[in-house]
Amino acid sequence: MFVKDAMTRTSIKYFENDYINEIAKQVLKDNVKGGLVYNIKDELSGYFTEHSLLDGLVQEKVMLSEILKKEIVFLDEHQELRKVNFSDHELMPVRNKYKRITGFLTKEQYLSSYLKVTQVELSQMDAIFNSAHNGILSIDKDGTITSINPAAEEMALTTKEKAIGKFLTDVVTNGGLLRVVRTGEGHSEKYKVGNRIYISHRTPIFDGDNLAGAVGVFQDISEINFMADELEAVKGILKEQETILNHSSDGICVTDVNANMIKSNQRFQEMFSEVQVSNQLPAVVKDLVVLVSETGEQQNVMETNKSDRKPLILSAMPIKNSHEKLERIVVNVKDVTELEALRCELNHTKPDSGNVQLSENSNHFIANSAEMTKLIETVSQVAKVDVTVLLNGESGVGKEEVAKLIQQSSPRSEKPFIKVNCGAIPESLIESELFGYEGGAFTGALKGGKAGLFEQANNGTLFLDEIGEVPLQLQVKLLRVLQEMEITRVGGTRPINIDVRIIAATNRNLQELVMEGTFREDLFYRLNVIPVSIPPLRKRVEDIPLLIESYSKIFSAKYQKHLHFSKSAIKVLVEYKWPGNVRELVNIMERIYVTSIGSEIQKEDVLNILGKKLDYQSNSNKAVVVNEVLPLKAAIDELERELIYKASLTERSYRGIARLLEVNPSTIVRKVKKLGGDL
Amino acid sequence: MNKLHSIVSPKTIAIVGASEKFHKNAGRVMVNLEKSNYSGHVYLVNPNYDNISGIPCYHSILHIEDDLDLVCVIVPADQIPGILRDCVKKSVKNVIILSSGFSEYGPEGARREEELREIIKDTDITIYGPNTPGFYKFVENWGISFSPRFEPRQFRKGSVGIISHGGSLGRAVLDANQRGLGFSYWFSPGNELGVKTNDCFEFLIDEPSTETIIIIAESISEEERFFRLLHEAYLKQKPVIFLPIGNFEISRKAVKYHLGSINENTIPWEIVNHPGLIKVESLNELVAAAWMFDTYGYGKGGRTAIFSWAGAASIYLADLCSKYGISLPPLSEELSETLKKITGVDKHFMNPLDITTVVYDDLKKLTASLLALCHSGEYDNVIIPFPFQVDYENEVLSLQIRALMEEEKCIFIPIFMSQGYRGENAIEILKETKKPYFFHESTAIKALGSYLAYTKVKIGEEVENEKVSKR
Incomplete structure (x- = not known):
């Protein structure tokens, strides 16, 4: 204390x-x-x-x-x-x-x-006294026994009750303790009782300066005789080991921590001539021993013998005493000439299996801006770990390209990649499309049932585009699928285990949808664990010239036309706001290639084409302006086309367009088909 | 049923490799089990002994007649395949391999690990490890460990379950047990040959005494399952406090080198985002957040006040509160008046509070002001800086906080900001409460921020559930 x-x-x-x-x-x-x-x-x-x-x-x-x-x-x-x-x-x-x-x-x-503290100490003393293997007995100055511990009771064949208060020699045969009281000096004595041998240490007890009594601590040492026998046996084992040592086919030597050789076997001496000559450790062995004594750990090396050029494996092992202190080092030397020959042979027959370089996937992406470089870095890191990813970005920024990039650099690259545009599938069909259905699940269902997109994507990747368009009641099911990794077909009862990596994408702010109540918060949290947002083109203008160059190559090949863009033309393209992002840029580029007559593209050419678009985008006071008289039906077709086009600049999905135009998504699907899919 | 259930509740345990060299790892496993509260039967196995300290020792597990629920192996790695085959023969279900020398040990070790995998193929043996420091079961005061410092009888039980890759950081956090952070379980599944980090995660999510989960990991295998479990933990409202390590190139290399992990890919944690996940940047922050959850559960609410008699300290802490999203609502007129009366300072008081150094002259003003603030019912959390060492003043303030802590009306965040030695009596007084106190103002406030944010989400969630049920 x-x-x-x-x-x-x-x-x-x-x-x-x-x-x-x-x-x-x-x-x-x-x-x-x-x-x-x-x-x-x-x-x-x-x-x-x-x-x-x-x-x-x-x-x-x-x-x-x-x-x-x-x-x-x-x-x-x-x-x-x-x-x-x-x-x-x-x-x-x-x-x-x-x-x-x-x-x-x-x-x-x-x-x-x-x-x-004293009480605790006293009880500790009591415990020691009572449990000691040594016999302890004390007397006062008159030779009367004052205490005796259980071990002493046993040796003296008595009990505490009988012994205490009696005179010493009435209880034990040896009276040496009395001499201590007499002379005031302690001593040790070895004595025999029957056929057992005892040793006793006797000490006087003083109270201040006055002799108060004496205490004797005694021990049965008969066992020590057995130890002598044991020693003899150990000697025998040592001799055996000596014999084994000398007949080993490996060279063995023992040194102390200072690399002085203590012992070596015959084979060792044969291997190293210097041992025979001067009883010195060969340099290569010495180095190893020094290393072991420095590190305290086993060391292995392969070396060539200086004298006969034979390959050797040397291993040096530390031997520690019971206090973990290094005492000796044993070195084992193996001649591996034969082994080495075998290894060489193996090396020659082994086919040349060079490293296969994985294809550089980021080549798909034309980007040089810091923002995109960082994004691609993140994406390729994310790709390799098997987790759900949520892609966010405006229409046309390349969410699908990023999804593909993830899939191609993922361990699932050889497995299916299934894309689902959640906004394009009519609400009534989306569940059976995703999860499949059993035969007879509903009118018009195939007889044998049909596997859904989840099943088709099994072991692969499922790209859920326009995830924000998934109807509320299906969101619950989708979350369950994500948590359980099993699906149940429509009309089915048996759950099917699936293993699919989900990449979801949206151009909408899901957080806002959650607040509006059209998107489930828990599904959002679950999908949003790794959000990746792709910047719009106007935020990475430095990539525009690069994109122009790349698509020039593609379209010049496609249309067999070589165009040269003037600096001012490029400037116009760079300064344009690109509401439709990369997709719009690609469309414009293609239009330029299709419509250009000369081979030089000037600022005016670009402005012309963009101007037409700018017209589309310009806000005139009236929502609809009629420029010429034409048949009503043709005009309606034209108007529909324009409306859908305009809506498609911000909405990528049919459902999104439908919402803006306040019609049924199926109407949009039908119109687009009728217009030949050309917007 | 999670694989860990039977591993943590065995009726019989065999320690293979038990030895009387108690100062060595193998010997300590037995000592550490013997000094715990483990109530089942322990068998010792080692061909070199007939008994160890008077306890009989078997030469092979095959000589034990009883069924073995758990076999703990701590022998050199090259002997383990043989022992594992014996386990297969004896239909043992669970094996903990504490020994190292496997995939963390280079190609030779990896081959050895492959051999173990081969042996248990088509059997229902579950392996925990190899290369694991064991596990602690705080709720029953025992554990499997070869640590030279293991005091299971002094375990402080609590609600925090912890999973750490590798032992050292886990142990560093477990030492917070001394300060009052209570734990339920510690797992460190080593090379994850059988039991994986995610298995431990799943176990803790379902384990009733665990309310908060700490994970310290250098990589996550089965990443998607991790996020599924994370969401599940969130649905059960068990916060997951996560310290990712090995996030940079050099540290990834070290991961491979030191831990032999073949998982070279890491999740870019900086972009990971989930309301159930509390990402922390330091052990200090990790312990601070866990301690808040363990001590105060879901807390009382978000209304927070800073109580200070030093102006700059209150301003600095208000900065930190804004940075970490903690709102400091103003005092009511009434409370402001009360403080005016108590202190005799004629000014309008605001939150953050600065009751000024008038309290130096009369410490009753200090304690009375704090009492008034807490008893006003206007605040759920009170941040109290101890800006520097001022012996008696600090001691009086600590005593008042300790008394108020017992009333459980507010949560207190005492922060000792002095950069001197930490030997003040004021600290000693709060130490005894075993409730959170802090030294690093920035981590303290950040942890409080995460704690309150989680609590807020919970409140939001309840509203959401109501909405759903109304629909």
């Missing part, structure tokens, strides 16, 4: 000019036994105790300074309690190891803790 365990820990300061009666009240209330008193310079000047307070009150003193006890001796928090010399102090201040005062120890605390 330490001072810190018994002390009162406090930083309360009393001052010399505090009033005794005030402090007495406080002390009584807080139930503390004293306090430390400081002077005007904030230095510790003394202490008071309950008693001195009382004394001060009785003598009608006023200030603490009048009753102050000034004998200050500091204790250290980490001092052992039993080593504290409390002497006449009533209270001692305590400091920590940084010499800061942390509290005090009162005499009462000291004594009660000391008592506790």
